Amino acid sequence: MESIIADKKTFKYAYFPGCSLKSTSKEYDISAREVASSLGVILKEIPDWTCCGATPAHLTMHILSIGLPVKILLQVKEMGISEVVTCCAACFSRLKFANDIMSKDQLHREMVSRVLSKKYEGEVSVRHFLDVLVNEYGIESISKKIVKPLKGLKVACYYGCLLVRPPEVTKFDDSEDPHFMDDLINVTGAEAISWPYKTECCGASHSLSNTEIVLRLSNDILRFAKESGADVVAVACPMCQSNLDLRQGEIEKRYETKINLPVLYFTQLLGLALGAESKNLGLNMHLVNPFKILQEKGLL
Amino acid sequence: MARTGVFVCWCGTNISATVDVEKVAEAAKNFQGVRFSTTYRYMCSDPGQNIIKQAIKEYRLDRIVVAACSPSLHEKTFRKCIEESGLNPYMLEIANIREQCSWVHKNREEATDKALQIIRLASAKVLRDFPLEKKFISVEKKALVIGGGISGIQAALDIAVAGYNVVIVEREPSIGGRMARFDKTFPTLDCAACILTPKMVAVSQNGKVVLHTYSEVESVQGYVGNFDVKIRKKARSVDLKKCTGCGQCYAKCPVKVPSEFDMGLGMRKAIYVQFPQAVPNVPVIDRENCRYFTQAGKCGVCRKICPFQAVDYDQQDEIIEEKFGMIIVATGFTQFDHSVYGEYGYGKFKNVITGLHFERMVNSSGPTGGKIICPSDGRDAKDVVFISCIGSRDEQKGMPYCSRLCCMYTAKHALLLKEHNPESQAYVFYIDIRAAGKNYEEFVKKVQDEYGAIYLRGRVSRIFEKGNKLIVRGADTLSGSQIEIEADLVVLATGLIAQADAPKVAQMLRIPYDKNNLFTEAHPKLAPVETITSGIFLTGACQSPKDIPDTVATASAASVKALGLLTQEKLVREPQIARVDAVLCSGCKLCVQACPFKAIEAEEIEDRARKQKRIVAKVLEGVCTGCGVCTACCRMSAIDLDNFANRQLMAEIEVV
Numbered sequence A: 001m002e003s004i005i006a007d008k009k010t011f012k013y014a015y016f017p018g019c020s021l022k023s024t025s026k027e028y029d030i031s032a033r034e035v036a037s038s039l040g041v042i043l044k045e046i047p048d049w050t051c052c053g054a055t056p057a058h059l060t061m062h063i064l065s066i067g068l069p070v071k072i073l074l075q076v077k078e079m080g081i082s083e084v085v086t087c088c089a090a091c092f093s094r095l096k097f098a099n100d101i102m103s104k105d106q107l108h109r110e111m112v113s114r115v116l117s118k119k120y121e122g123e124v125s126v127r128h129f130l131d132v133l134v135n136e137y138g139i140e141s142i143s144k145k146i147v148k149p150l151k152g153l154k155v156a157c158y159y160g161c162l163l164v165r166p167p168e169v170t171k172f173d174d175s176e177d178p179h180f181m182d183d184l185i186n187v188t189g190a191e192a193i194s195w196p197y198k199t200e201c202c203g204a205s206h207s208l209s210n211t212e213i214v215l216r217l218s219n220d221i222l223r224f225a226k227e228s229g230a231d232v233v234a235v236a237c238p239m240c241q242s243n244l245d246l247r248q249g250e251i252e253k254r255y256e257t258k259i260n261l262p263v264l265y266f267t268q269l270l271g272l273a274l275g276a277e278s279k280n281l282g283l284n285m286h287l288v289n290p291f292k293i294l295q296e297k298g299l300l
Numbered sequence B: 001m002a003r004t005g006v007f008v009c010w011c012g013t014n015i016s017a018t019v020d021v022e023k024v025a026e027a028a029k030n031f032q033g034v035r036f037s038t039t040y041r042y043m044c045s046d047p048g049q050n051i052i053k054q055a056i057k058e059y060r061l062d063r064i065v066v067a068a069c070s071p072s073l074h075e076k077t078f079r080k081c082i083e084e085s086g087l088n089p090y091m092l093e094i095a096n097i098r099e100q101c102s103w104v105h106k107n108r109e110e111a112t113d114k115a116l117q118i119i120r121l122a123s124a125k126v127l128r129d130f131p132l133e134k135k136f137i138s139v140e141k142k143a144l145v146i147g148g149g150i151s152g153i154q155a156a157l158d159i160a161v162a163g164y165n166v167v168i169v170e171r172e173p174s175i176g177g178r179m180a181r182f183d184k185t186f187p188t189l190d191c192a193a194c195i196l197t198p199k200m201v202a203v204s205q206n207g208k209v210v211l212h213t214y215s216e217v218e219s220v221q222g223y224v225g226n227f228d229v230k231i232r233k234k235a236r237s238v239d240l241k242k243c244t245g246c247g248q249c250y251a252k253c254p255v256k257v258p259s260e261f262d263m264g265l266g267m268r269k270a271i272y273v274q275f276p277q278a279v280p281n282v283p284v285i286d287r288e289n290c291r292y293f294t295q296a297g298k299c300g301v302c303r304k305i306c307p308f309q310a311v312d313y314d315q316q317d318e319i320i321e322e323k324f325g326m327i328i329v330a331t332g333f334t335q336f337d338h339s340v341y342g343e344y345g346y347g348k349f350k351n352v353i354t355g356l357h358f359e360r361m362v363n364s365s366g367p368t369g370g371k372i373i374c375p376s377d378g379r380d381a382k383d384v385v386f387i388s389c390i391g392s393r394d395e396q397k398g399m400p401y402c403s404r405l406c407c408m409y410t411a412k413h414a415l416l417l418k419e420h421n422p423e424s425q426a427y428v429f430y431i432d433i434r435a436a437g438k439n440y441e442e443f444v445k446k447v448q449d450e451y452g453a454i455y456l457r458g459r460v461s462r463i464f465e466k467g468n469k470l471i472v473r474g475a476d477t478l479s480g481s482q483i484e485i486e487a488d489l490v491v492l493a494t495g496l497i498a499q500a501d502a503p504k505v506a507q508m509l510r511i512p513y514d515k516n517n518l519f520t521e522a523h524p525k526l527a528p529v530e531t532i533t534s535g536i537f538l539t540g541a542c543q544s545p546k547d548i549p550d551t552v553a554t555a556s557a558a559s560v561k562a563l564g565l566l567t568q569e570k571l572v573r574e575p576q577i578a579r580v581d582a583v584l585c586s587g588c589k590l591c592v593q594a595c596p597f598k599a600i601e602a603e604e605i606e607d608r609a610r611k612q613k614r615i616v617a618k619v620l621e622g623v624c625t626g627c628g629v630c631t632a633c634c635r636m637s638a639i640d641l642d643n644f645a646n647r648q649l650m651a652e653i654e655v656v
Helices: A002-008 A026-039 A054-060 A062-079 A089-104 A106-116 A129-143 A180-187 A211-227 A238-246 A248-254 A266-273 A291-296 B021-028 B046-059 B071-084 B098-102 B108-126 B150-161 B192-205 B248-252 B301-305 B355-362 B406-420 B440-449 B502-509 B548-566 B590-594 B629-633 B646-654
Strands: A011-016 A041-045 A083-086 A125-128 A154-157 A232-235 A263-265 B004-009 B034-040 B063-068 B092-096 B135-138 B142-146 B165-169 B209-212 B215-223 B226-233 B256-258 B267-269 B318-324 B326-329 B333-335 B352-354 B383-390 B425-430 B454-457 B460-466 B469-476 B481-487 B489-494 B496-498 B536-538 B570-573 B578-580 B600-607 B612-619 B639-641
Touching: A011 A062, A011 A129, A026 A041, A026 A129, A026 A263, A026 A266, A041 A129, A054 A062, A054 A089, A062 A083, A062 A089, A062 A106, A083 A089, A083 A129, A089 A106, A089 A125, A089 A238, A125 A129, A129 A180, A129 A266, A154 A180, A180 A266, A211 A232, A211 A238, A211 A248, A232 A238, A232 A266, A238 A248, A238 A263, A263 A266, B004 B021, B004 B046, B004 B108, B021 B034, B021 B063, B021 B108, B034 B046, B046 B063, B046 B071, B063 B071, B063 B108, B071 B092, B092 B098, B092 B108, B098 B108, B108 B646, B142 B150, B142 B318, B142 B548, B150 B165, B150 B192, B150 B209, B150 B548, B165 B215, B192 B209, B215 B502, B226 B326, B248 B301, B326 B502, B326 B548, B352 B355, B355 B406, B355 B489, B383 B406, B383 B481, B406 B425, B406 B440, B406 B489, B454 B469, B469 B489, B536 B548, B578 B612, B590 B600, B590 B629, B629 B639
Parallel strands: A011 A041, A011 A083, A083 A125, A154 A232, A232 A263, B004 B034, B004 B063, B063 B092, B142 B165, B142 B326, B165 B209, B326 B536, B352 B489, B383 B425, B383 B489, B425 B454
Antiparallel strands: B135 B570, B215 B226, B226 B318, B256 B267, B333 B496, B460 B469, B469 B481, B578 B639, B600 B612
């Protein structure tokens, strides 16, 4: 009886895709929606949403970096939904930061309400999709829906910086040794390998301004994942994905090495295990081709 | 009619620069009861005191106001001064016109006015002062030392050598404490056991000392001179008198468990002595692991084999009740648990160890026989990284304070590493090198210059395993570069913290402790081994992190303080204590709960007026310290503090 009630629990969230998921990482958006629909999680996109400010806003003007996310959070409030889900780690970080400040600091509340002409005190709760899947939907409920276990696939789960840091703001997983993604990957039937570079920086937005740094840092990450025996890297951030995937060819040239390590979103891997078609997961949208290894393992 | 004298001190220019002392003294003449007033450059000096004495004689003064510095500095001086002139020493009030006036104000006119107000208050209060008599209490001529580490041993020896009885209560099966686990000691490199064990033997052989090992203090009641203490002697399961320490029992015991003494690096039996030089050299049975106890009477090998019938499975805990005159607290420290540091592997990497592990490894009687190895596979450790300040100077995850000795023991470890494994290389990550002590800086220099330890100024951001190596990544802030070292072994210089049960011990002894659970001394400079509870003294690292020389010094200091009480026939108690007016007391017992010194009891009295029995509060004169908490909480105003009576304080308020 109880299990029937639990199954009927509705998972409905406001959904903030953010700019990346509409452009460079469309496959993250597609696969997240695919996963959500096959699990029965409702992601209701915020109508007429705007940019969260990402990295440029807080370099330009402090109040802008708080005001932009608050604008989005106010839209969520107007939808009559109390929780907003985002997939992008940078959006998550900005929304979380703004929410944290607005829930604590009167001065910021006054400054932002002057700009937006609306009051906001941190009422909306900001969740990352990974967090919702692992801690709300639950690993056990997901395990019941796995139809195509990803047997034999070794995955290096890479969290990057923004999901887990700073811990007092993100309050997400263990900041030194996170494991939410590992737990999720393990339930898909794949093996989340143990490796130490889970939270090392990939170089992030230095991709354009100081590419050399990104090449070095991303090379370290990819090299270590490869040495630790990974077949693919799983990520939860469009910025990390683009650095590790888009720049991989350049890294190989710069360091005269062969890496060839596909970098997939955790939603793509989960989607596969849930039985989604590969074309509905955007697996063809990566520069490092994942099909070969997935076929080798008999997963496609 | 009261005859008050007011004496205004200049304190050189400390007071006179801001306060017009002459004007104040002149104005004070008009206060009620004042018969005489004057000023002097230094009232606390001999000539100053003579002015007071002469004035008492000449003007037949019967109470005195001294307007000067804080009463915590010279109240005693002036009490003695007027006592010598035949007045009761408590017919004195100090008007603090220095700390509370001249030092904190700039405007001379306003400061002068304020000084006058302060003296007006004191003059009003002194009118209601009444003579108090000092109280005397007896002294039990025996000291209790809690903790049998080097500090407890030293304190007990000092007291015993002076000819007084002393009892040591030690929680572990043997005395010796932390020092017994160390290998060599900095900066002289003499072996810890070689200098400690003679003291352990001396203390056990001294006829004035009684050792209670494997025992704990269960409760402490009473007050200075008369502490009633309950000691729980835990069941050792081996008769202390019959056992000769032959060791046949633990040779044959079939159960092996990780040895706590060796930090889990080696094994011990279920019946065991902690280390070869243990005092007393009598084993103890660990009942949680012994097969006789876990498997209902099976095994029993040790009892069968003991040639002296010393093994006694039926032994019970024993409670000893004893009276002591004073207590020395030597409960020591424990080491910080580094498993809060995820970046160092949460304590999961086998080859990331603490300094105490290293001590056991490098010790020739330790679990590896003096070989410095990697615990994961037993290979010799070649590249060893030492990281200082683990849990110290870290407000986020550790303690805010510096543990004071980690820099030194890390330098010592780097030296010992090179001596044991000549092929090795030590790397030391540090924040600052704090080597303040005799020959300490020279020692660190020697380790760097002669033993080739590479010192890197910076923090380690992450350690991870790669194959059988540890990759240590950190910053060298002097060269401004990132560093990555492939290490065999990482040794964390974990800081010193208070014992887990320190707050419980402090509450039992009624001594204060700070936010880090370290016991608080009575004064950080002038009473470093005393506590505010008279008769209780502190020594060693329970008060703050200390190395061996400092620990031994405070041990001797504490024992001198204890001897100061032991040599007296009677102790003088200040008479400014609480007094209950039984007629007013409603017997609510709020004061009983409020008293931090357990100095108030509920007592049944015969109320003749109402012809019935009823409960009233009763102050234990020997225990009361006159703190005044009870008077503040009493709803009936039935408790008064002598010399700070409600009526006296009201008199002050009335003249404002």
